[in-house]
Amino acid sequence: MSESYQPEYDALAARFRPIFTRVAAGATERERQRELLYEPIRWLKEAGFGTLRIPVAEGGLGATLPQLFQLLTELAEADSNLPQALRAHFAFVEDRLNQPDSEDRRRWFNRFRDGELVGSGWSEIGNLKLGEVLTKVSPIENGWHLSGEKFYSTGTLYADWIDVYAQRTDNGRDVIAVVSTHQPEVECDDDWDGFGQRLTGSGTTRFKQARVEPPHVYDFSERFRYQTAFYQHVLLSTLAGIGRAISRDAAQGVAGRKRIYSHGNARQVKQDAQVLQVVGQVASWAWAVESTVQRATHSLQQAFETHNNAEGESAIRHANILAEVESAKAQVIASELITRAAGELFNALGASDTRLSKALDRHWRNARTLASHNPVIYKMRNVGDWEVNGSEPTYVWQIGNGE
Structure with a gap:
């Protein structure tokens, strides 16, 4: 982290580090028992973690983007499920920050100060064509009805609201509909069956003519422009935190190990x-990833600061290209080195450290799951195409069945 952010960051982080310590203390047991994160989420809400990006003048903590993502790395070291579970919340806050001041924006900030959180409902699975949106929002008297089904609904089990990607039935436009989870017409299932990131609440969400308040439908084209890089950075910060945890567990495991091999090099493993x-x-890989990820957050900060730049479209476009390209470069580094570190960890330990009771396999499983998001091979191609041909990176993409 640059010197310009460090003093303020230390003061900000001190507020949450005791909570991170509590989170870490129960992480292994939660993993073994598949115990969902309701209690750690409550601790974070009560401490105001969800208000990190809200300006101080509006009752928040006023964190910069480098500060936010460094805190998410510290949180991920404690439990990597938590930053990903909060990914949609911080993205929605960021989108509100990019909008002009309004009564609607102030209402959202008030909700977040009260501890309310936003989850995600974007992806659909099953037999749908590339780019097709089956979830629909329809105008009704005094509001909207939302109907459809989403998977990979990260964070919804812990959320008060869901940021849903849908299509309007009246004009066919793609929108974001923000729907309250506190109604029987919204059903959230804990059926995420991935081998990693098991506690993120990323299962199925069903909307059965769920009511959406009149102002809570936003045209997708108006979303903040660096959103793809922002979403990716939550995953990158989480990978950096896993790297920290791997380095920590390697050092602690070696320092405390008593058993040695006859063909080893010392009478104590730690020698x-x-x-x-x-x-x-392992420690060097983890350090390199964290440094890379944190370096790239500064281009995101620049994109935020120029989103309404008086210099015009050229400056805004340049800032968004830089944010996207740097997040892609960081993704290439993090996806490779953290998964390698998670396997290399066991060369420093013994067979006894593969026991389920220690749950050290979670580091590889979680890192590999995170590294599978937004395929890194396409990000490498984007970076190469930018470097060679000056082609702008892909900012938003869709998924579905091919022809």
């Missing part, structure tokens, strides 16, 4: 040169 080399390699 074995080859084992120390492994720990050093």
Whole structure:
């Protein structure tokens, strides 16, 4: 982190580090028992974590984007499920920050100060064509009805609102409909069956003519322009936090290990040169990823600061290209090195450390799951196309069945 942000960051982080310690203390047991995150989420809400990006003048904590993502890295070191579960919330807050001041924006900030959170409902699975949106929002008297089904609904189990990607039935436009979870017409299932990130609340959400308040339908074309890079950075910060946890567990495991091999290099494992080399390699990879990810957050901050730049479209476009390209470069580094570190960890430990009771396999499973989001091979191509041909990166994409 740059010196310009460090003093303010330390003061901000001090507010949450005791909570991060509590979160970390129960992370292994939650993983083993598949215990959902209701209690840790409550701790964070009560401490105002959801208001990090809201300006101080409007009752929030006024964090910069580098500060936000560094805090998410610290939180991910404690439990990598939590930053991803809050991903949609911080993206929705960011979108409100990019909009002009209004009564609607102030109402949302008030809700977040009261501890309310936003979850995600964008992706659909099943037999749908590329780009097709089956979830529909229809105008009714004094509001809207929302009907459809989403999967990968990250964070919805813990949320008061869901940020839903839908299509209007009256004019066919793609929109965001923000729907309250506190109604029987919204059903959230804990049926996420991935091998990693098991506690993120990323299962199925069904909307059965759920009511949406009149002002809570927003045209998708008006979303903040650096949203793709922002969403990716939550995953990157989480990977950086997993790297920290791997480095921590490697060092602690070696320091406390008593059993040695007859063909080792020392009478204590913590003095074995080859084992120390492994720990050093893992720690270096983790440091490199965190440094890379944090460096890239500054281009996001620039995109935010120029989103309504008086200099015009050229400056805004340049800032958004930089944010997208740098997030893609960071993704290439993080996806490779953290998954490698999660496997290399066991070369410093012993067979006993593969026991389920220690749950050290979660680091690889979680990192591999996060690295599978937004395929890195296409990001590499985007970076290469930008470097060679000056082609703008892909900002928003869709998924569905091919021809």
